[in-house]
Structures are given as C-alpha cells and as structure tokens.
Amino acid sequence: MTVKSQNEKLGQGVGFERIRRITGYLVGTMDKWNDAKRAEERDRVKHGLNGNA
Amino acid sequence: MIQSIIKRDGRVVLYDQNKIAAAILRAMEASRDGDAADAARVANDVQNDLERRSVGSAPDIELIQDAVERQLMNHGFNAAAKAYILYRANRTRAREANTSLMKTIDEITNIDARISDMKRDNANIDGNTAMGSMLQIGSAGAKAYNEMYLLRPEHAKAYREGDIHIHDFDFYSLTTTCCQIDILKLFHGGFSTGHGYIREPKSIASYAALAAIAIQSNQNDQHGGQSIPNFDYAMAEGVAKTYRKAYYRLLAEALEDKLDLEEQAITVKELVKNVEAKLGQVPAMESSPEFDEAVIYALTKRYGLPLGDASSLVARAKKRAVRKTDRDTHQAMEGFVHNLNTMHSRAGAQTPFSSINYGTDTSAEGRMVIRNILLALDAGLGHGETCIFPIHIFKVKEGVNYNEGDPNYDLFRLSCKVSAKRLFPNYTFLDAPFNLQYYVPGRPETEVATMGCRTRVMGNTYDPTREIAYSRGNLSFTSINLPRIAIESKGDEKVFYEKLQRMMELVAQQLLDRFEIQANKRIYNYPFLMGQGIWLDSDKLTLQDDLREVLKHGTLSIGFIGLAESLTALYGEHHGQSEEIQKKGLEIIGFMRQFCDQKSQELKMNFSLLATPAEGLSGRFIRMDQKRYGKLHGITDREYYTNSFHIPVWYGISAYDKIRLEAPYHALCNAGHISYVELDGDTARNVEAFEAVVRCMHDCGVGYGSINHPVDRDPICGYVGIIGDVCPRCGRREGEEIPFERVEELRKMYPEMPAFQGIE
Numbered sequence: 001m002t003v004k005s006q007n008e009k010l011g012q013g014v015g016f017e018r019i020r021r022i023t024g025y026l027v028g029t030m031d032k033w034n035d036a037k038r039a040e041e042r043d044r045v046k047h048g049l050n051g052n053a
Numbered sequence: 054m055i056q057s058i059i060k061r062d063g064r065v066v067l068y069d070q071n072k073i074a075a076a077i078l079r080a081m082e083a084s085r086d087g088d089a090a091d092a093a094r095v096a097n098d099v100q101n102d103l104e105r106r107s108v109g110s111a112p113d114i115e116l117i118q119d120a121v122e123r124q125l126m127n128h129g130f131n132a133a134a135k136a137y138i139l140y141r142a143n144r145t146r147a148r149e150a151n152t153s154l155m156k157t158i159d160e161i162t163n164i165d166a167r168i169s170d171m172k173r174d175n176a177n178i179d180g181n182t183a184m185g186s187m188l189q190i191g192s193a194g195a196k197a198y199n200e201m202y203l204l205r206p207e208h209a210k211a212y213r214e215g216d217i218h219i220h221d222f223d224f225y226s227l228t229t230t231c232c233q234i235d236i237l238k239l240f241h242g243g244f245s246t247g248h249g250y251i252r253e254p255k256s257i258a259s260y261a262a263l264a265a266i267a268i269q270s271n272q273n274d275q276h277g278g279q280s281i282p283n284f285d286y287a288m289a290e291g292v293a294k295t296y297r298k299a300y301y302r303l304l305a306e307a308l309e310d311k312l313d314l315e316e317q318a319i320t321v322k323e324l325v326k327n328v329e330a331k332l333g334q335v336p337a338m339e340s341s342p343e344f345d346e347a348v349i350y351a352l353t354k355r356y357g358l359p360l361g362d363a364s365s366l367v368a369r370a371k372k373r374a375v376r377k378t379d380r381d382t383h384q385a386m387e388g389f390v391h392n393l394n395t396m397h398s399r400a401g402a403q404t405p406f407s408s409i410n411y412g413t414d415t416s417a418e419g420r421m422v423i424r425n426i427l428l429a430l431d432a433g434l435g436h437g438e439t440c441i442f443p444i445h446i447f448k449v450k451e452g453v454n455y456n457e458g459d460p461n462y463d464l465f466r467l468s469c470k471v472s473a474k475r476l477f478p479n480y481t482f483l484d485a486p487f488n489l490q491y492y493v494p495g496r497p498e499t500e501v502a503t504m505g506c507r508t509r510v511m512g513n514t515y516d517p518t519r520e521i522a523y524s525r526g527n528l529s530f531t532s533i534n535l536p537r538i539a540i541e542s543k544g545d546e547k548v549f550y551e552k553l554q555r556m557m558e559l560v561a562q563q564l565l566d567r568f569e570i571q572a573n574k575r576i577y578n579y580p581f582l583m584g585q586g587i588w589l590d591s592d593k594l595t596l597q598d599d600l601r602e603v604l605k606h607g608t609l610s611i612g613f614i615g616l617a618e619s620l621t622a623l624y625g626e627h628h629g630q631s632e633e634i635q636k637k638g639l640e641i642i643g644f645m646r647q648f649c650d651q652k653s654q655e656l657k658m659n660f661s662l663l664a665t666p667a668e669g670l671s672g673r674f675i676r677m678d679q680k681r682y683g684k685l686h687g688i689t690d691r692e693y694y695t696n697s698f699h700i701p702v703w704y705g706i707s708a709y710d711k712i713r714l715e716a717p718y719h720a721l722c723n724a725g726h727i728s729y730v731e732l733d734g735d736t737a738r739n740v741e742a743f744e745a746v747v748r749c750m751h752d753c754g755v756g757y758g759s760i761n762h763p764v765d766r767d768p769i770c771g772y773v774g775i776i777g778d779v780c781p782r783c784g785r786r787e788g789e790e791i792p793f794e795r796v797e798e799l800r801k802m803y804p805e806m807p808a809f810q811g812i813e
Binding site for chain 2: 050
C-alpha cells in the first residue's frame with residue numbers, strides 16, 4: 001500500500017476505519033472479527049425512537 | 054503362518070504373539086476378568102483367527118484389534134472385551150486429537166488471519182504476529198490435553214458436539230476468569246508487581262500510571278477481563294494529593310512574589326502543617342472556611358501581613374492550585390487511556406481487557422476525575438482514533454447524577470455527549486431493583502460495577518455478609534446451546550424443560566469439576582491476584598493454604614445463547630413478535646435462574662445465570678446445528694445464533710420496545726447482561742435523543758446497556774464520524790488519493806488533524 005505517491009498525493013489504497021462494538025468490547029476495525037460476527041454486524045438494523053422502527 | 058504385521062505408519066515388523074497376549078492381559082487385569090493363562094489361550098486363538106482371515110498377506114493393526122475383540126467375546130471374557138474396546142476407542146481419539154492438533158498448528162503457522170476464521174476467533178488477539186501465534190499454538194495444545202485428560206467423557210462429548218461451550222477452555226486447568234480490583238486497597242501501603250516493589254503513589258499522575266500497571270499485572274494471573282470498580286473514588290485520592298502539593302508550593306510562591314522574598318517553601322509548608330495538626334484538616338479544594346482562616350491568620354502572624362493581603366494570597370493560591378491540579382489530572386487521564394491502549398499483556402499478543410467504572414463520586418476531586426477521563430475519551434488517541442480500551446462504564450444513580458439538580462447531573466450529560474461520539478461510556482443502572490437491593494449510600498463497594506463485556510458479581514450465598522462488587526469476579530462459565538435443546542424437543546414443552554434441566558445439571562457438574570482444579574491452587578500460582586490481596590480474603594492465606602474457601606466468593610456461571618431461535622423452534626415465533634411468547638421466554642430464563650439459585654443454596658456457593666457474550670460461540674453452535682438439522686427457517690438459517698436473550702439484530706423494532714422487552718431478563722441474568730440499541734449516526738449525534746434512550750433503559754429496569762452507532766474515521770484527514778462512500782471532510786472515497794496540498798489546506802481549518810504516517 002503506497003501512502004504518498006510521487007505526484008504528491010496522499011491516500012491511495014488507504015481505507016476508512018469502521019469501529020463497531022462486539023459483545024461489549026470495541027474492536028478497532030472489523031477485519032479482525034470472525035465470520036459469524038461480521039455477518040451479525042451486517043444484519044443489524046437500526047432502532048427508531050418512536051413507533052415500530 | 055503369520056510372519057509379519059503392518060504397523061500404522063506402514064512399517065512391516067515381525068509378528069510377536071507375546072505382545073498380543075500382553076495387551077489382552079492388560080484388559081483382563083483392568084476389568085478383573087481373566088489371568089495370564091487365559092490371556093495366552095485367547096492370544097493363540099487370535100492367531101488362528103488372523104490366519105484364517107489374512108491368507109498369505111500380513112495383517113494390519115486394525116485387523117488384529119478386531120480379532121482380539123472377537124476372541125475375547127468368544128471365550129466369554131465380556132468385561133475384558135469391553136475394557137479392550139474402550140482402550141482402543143480412547144487410543145483412536147488421542148491419535149485423532151494429535152493429528153487435528155498438528156493440523157491446527159499448521160493453520161496457525163501458515164495461513165493469514167484474514168483468511169483463517171479460526172485465527173480470528175477472538176478479535177483482540179492478532180493471529181498474524183509471532184506472539185499472537187505462539188499464544189494460539191499454546192491454546193490449541195492446552196485444549197487438546199484438557200479434553201483428553203481432564204474432562205469426564207460425558208462433558209467432553211457435550212463440548213465436542215456443541216451441546217455446551219466451555220469458555221476459555223485453554224485455561225481450564227490454569228486460572229479463573231476475572232476480578233474487580235479495589236485499587237485503593239492495593240495502593241495503600243504500596244504493593245509489588247512481582248518484578249519490583251512500588252511505594253504508595255503520591256500524585257494523580259502516579260495513581261493513574263499505577264492503576265494501569267495493576268490492570269496489566271492482574272491480567273497475567275487471569276484469562277478474563279480486569280476492571281476497576283471505583284475509578285473515580287480511587288483517583289480522587291491522587292487528585293487530593295496533587296492539590297495539596299500544589300497548594301503548598303503556590304502559596305509559597307505567591308508569598309515570595311508579594312514580599313519579594315527568597316525560597317519560602319519550607320516555612321510555608323511548616324506553617325500550614327501546624328494548622329493541619331491543630332484542626333485535623335488538610336488543604337483541599339473544598340477546604341472549610343475555618344481552615345482557610347486559620348492559614349490566613351498564621352500568615353499574618355508569621356509575615357506581619359495585613360489580613361486583606363493574606364486572605365487574597367490564600368484565595369489566589371487555592372485558585373491556581375485547582376487549575377494546576379485540573380491540568381495534571383487531565384494529563385494523567387490521557388496517559389492512562391494511552392497506556393491501556395498500548396500496553397501489552399500475554400507476551401505482547403494482547404492489550405489487557407480493561408474496564409473502569411465511575412460516575413457516582415460527588416467530591417470535587419472525584420468530579421474532576423470523571424470530567425477529565427470523559428474528556429480524554431472524547432479526544433481519542435494520538436491521531437484522534439477511538440480508544441478501544443478501557444471500557445468505560447458510567448454508573449447512573451438517582452439523587453447522584455440522574456436528574457437535573459443532582460450533584461453529578463452535568464457529568465451524566467457530558468457522558469452522553471462523549472458516548473454519542475465514541476461509543477463509550479456504557480451505562481450501568483444502580484436503581485434497577487436487583488442492583489438497588491445491595492446499594493448502601495456512602496459505601497461505594499455496594500454499587501454494582503461491571504466487568505467490561507457484562508460480568509456482574511454482587512450477591513454472595515457463600516458469605517452473605519460480603520455482598521459487594523469489590524475484590525470478586527467470575528471463576529468460570531459454560532454456555533448451553535439452547536436452540537438445539539428446543540429443536541430436539543420438537544415443540545414439546547415438557548420434553549424441553551426435562552432436557553434443559555438435565556443439561557444444566559451436566560454443566561453444573563462440569564463447573565464444579567473445574568472448580569476442584571482451581572481450588573487446589575496456591576497463592577504462589579497467582580502472585581498478583583492472590584499474593585497482593587486483590588481477591589477477597591486472599592490476604593488471610595498462608596503459602597500452605599489452598600484457594601478453595603476464598604474462591605467461593607467468586608461465581609460459577611451457566612450461560613446461554615439463542616433464546617430467540619429457541620422460542621421460534623418451540624412456538625414458531627420469538628419474543629419480539631408477541632407478548633405471549635415474551636412470557637414463554639421469561640419462563641425459560643426464569644427456570645434457568647431458579648436452577649442456579651437452588652444449586653447455590655444446596656452447595657453454599659455462587660451459581661449464577663449469564664446472558665452469554667457470544668463472540669466465538671455464535672458461529673460455532675449454529676454451524677454444527679446446520680449440519681444436523683439443515684437450515685430451519687428463523688432458527689438455523691443465519692450464520693450466527695442471537696446473543697443471549699436479545700431480540701434478533703435483524704428484526705425491526707423500536708428502541709423503546711427493544712429495551713422494554715429485554716429489561717426483565719436483566720433481573721434474571723444475575724451473572725451479567727447487556728442490552729444494545731442501534732441508532733443511526735444522526736440520531737446518535739443528537740445528545741437529547743441519546744440521553745432519552747439512556748433514560749428509557751434506566752426507567753425500564755435495564756441493568757447494563759449501551760448504544761451502538763457507526764463510528765468511522767478517515768486516517769488521511771482524521772475525520773471521525775459517519776463516513777458513507779465519501780469522506781465529508783476531505784471528499785475522498787475509500788482507497789482514493791487526494792492531493793497533498795488539499796490536505797495542507799484542510800489542516801489550516803482543522804489544526805488537530807493528524808500528520809498521516811502510514812497505516813496504523
């Protein structure tokens with residue numbers, strides 16, 4: 001992964017970090033999560049504050 | 054005539070009938086069924102048998118063992134035959150375990166963790182590093198040994214086949230799970246880490262640094278998380294010491310400036326010390342008017358100052374000392390958070406699993422600690438990254454911080470603002486009836502504290518006079534595959550409860566077997582946890598004592614996952630779908646709790662019910678169940694079973710209903726529980742809305758809860774918030790590059806922007 005390329009640009013190949021909670025602990029980014037937990041995170045739906053979501 | 058045989062590894066060796074006779078004799082002796090003469094006779098017939106069956110070719114081991122079994126039975130040595138078959142099965146299992154262990158180690162050694170799910174079983178161990186791999190290899194070896202040699206066959210079978218999950222199985226023979234460290238007790242009089250003696254700390258900086266050391270040291274004695282239940286109360290003592298030192302010095306300096314004198318530090322300190330001795334009070338942020346006046350009076354006498362001058366000197370010194378103490382506290386809290394995110398445990402493979410509880414200390418010092426730890430959390434790490442550790446737990450209590458007008462209400466509000474950005478703190482609710490019953494105002498040890506992921510220890514059947522959070526923890530826990538029991542019951546409630554009862558008995562026995570191993574350890578096995586008196590009553594032990602009695606302050610917990618899938622299997626719906634099924638859910642969990650309470654009374658130990666944090670487990674059970682039952686709709690058709698008693702994550706429900714439905718399970722799961730609410734980013738950033746959700750949890754009787762929302766970060770421009778496809782600050786897409794000048798422009802607008810150094 002290059003960071004600063006010759007034409008003075010920044011960020012090639014650098015992804016965004018996405019921090020999520022897993023069983024009470026935060027995990028830095030999701031690439032260390034096991035497959036089942038990744039699937040669970042993918043399936044999570046948001047809860048609305050009134051009525052039925 | 055048999056000349057030779059083929060061994061398992063393919064080598065051909067000379068046939069030796071004596072060896073067969075010796076093996077038969079061992080089986081006979083083990084079962085007290087036959088003697089050497091019998092063994093020789095059977096061995097002779099084994100040879101005849103083999104000659105009949107393998108004409109001309111050399112027999113292999115399996116063929117020989119089959120013949121031995123047959124001939125033992127032909128001769129009527131049934132008990133010996135049984136012993137021989139068992140021995141043979143055990144050997145096969147051991148051989149398979151060895152092969153599978155070597156395969157596992159091979160995977161750990163050669164496969165990238167990004168590809169190997171096994172290496173990501175626990176997200177906090179980096180399976181790609183040398184020490185992380187070493188840890189995983191050790192863990193694999195320990196698991197193989199424990200299953201072969203320590204578990205009863207019925208427990209091994211239940212574990213292997215996924216009826217139950219024995220958590221932290223690699224540590225089965227080694228240690229206990231977790232502990233709430235009473236950091237003040239540890240600090241008073243100093244302590245030893247095992248690698249050196251440390252004096253009682255004298256400033257907030259050293260209080261905070263040593264708190265991190267204590268967590269790290271204790272983490273090496275246990276496999277679970279480490280928590281400080283009294284973070285605010287404990288650090289407040291360090292703040293008070295820092296203030297006192299600052300007060301002496303700043304008062305002396307103010308005086309030196311005023312009167313144009315040289316070094317007055319010693320004189321002034323002596324003067325204040327005299328006042329301290331006379332009044333029995335010390336300089337403090339909230340010192341009494343009486344104390345301040347006495348110092349002012351002493352200054353006028355000693356230095357011939359007019360009263361007004363002396364009084365403004367003291368006022369200025371106090372103000373500056375507060376400012377200096379606040380700065381020091383802020384730095385100390387920042388340092389603490391940085392330490393816990395960077396320090397290593399387990400030979401560098403992990404950072405310690407750490408939690409801190411705070412929110413209820415209303416002293417000026419305690420409030421200063423709470424505010425600054427929240428600000429440090431808010432600021433994030435060096436590049437603004439969200440801190441992974443410690444888990445922050447804010448203790449909510451009416452009359453202390455819950456309502457407007459409560460002394461710490463401002464800090465509760467601040468905590469909501471920070472949590473809306475950083476996911477921490479989580480909230481524990483001391484007003485929930487099952488927590489309030491232990492609460493005694495003025496005794497912080499009676500405030501429920503949580504061990505990060507959810508573990509809670511409060512009641513104490515072993516010693517009802519010690520129903521406290523401090524110095525205790527979980528000893529071990531094992532979880533039940535609840536959906537499988539439900540599936541196997543085929544909709545028959547009675548069958549379900551019978552099976553559940555049997556499974557709980559099995560788990561209770563297994564926990565007791567493990568306790569037996571733990572109970573026989575000694576202080577020196579846990580130089581910090583027991584050697585430094587962290588664990589309750591361990592300071593009363595001698596080197597000869599085993600740990601049996603003191604460990605009984607801890608809990609043995611029976612956990613479960615997949616209530617939602619179990620209900621669906623039994624009744625066709627889960628508890629989010631109908632109030633009737635919710636009642637059924639509460640009956641099941643109530644039954645499990647009652648079992649734990651009965652066991653506790655029976656054995657005078659602390660059995661408790663855990664809403665299992667199903668990290669590695671959520672996939673393990675369901676994979677096995679899919680093989681057995683296929684993909685059953687709403688039960689086994691996803692990649693995971695639902696966390697403990699949660700409403701399924703994929704089910705659309707309002708935050709209020711989710712909280713209302715999950716709250717009653719908190720009361721039942723006394724070993725620990727947590728509820729989550731998922732908010733979208735915009736709602737989460739609205740502090741009023743965020744606080745409303747926390748208040749809803751409080752009012753519904755939730756014990757421990759937290760709010761999930763997306764926290765993203767662009768490492769290039771340092772933006773923290775929600776990032777969809779495009780970063781709202783610098784406008785780049787994932788993986789895209791942007792001109793260096795653009796970054797520099799942005800830096801002018803956002804001076805706190807990190808200088809990007811590479812991939813962290």
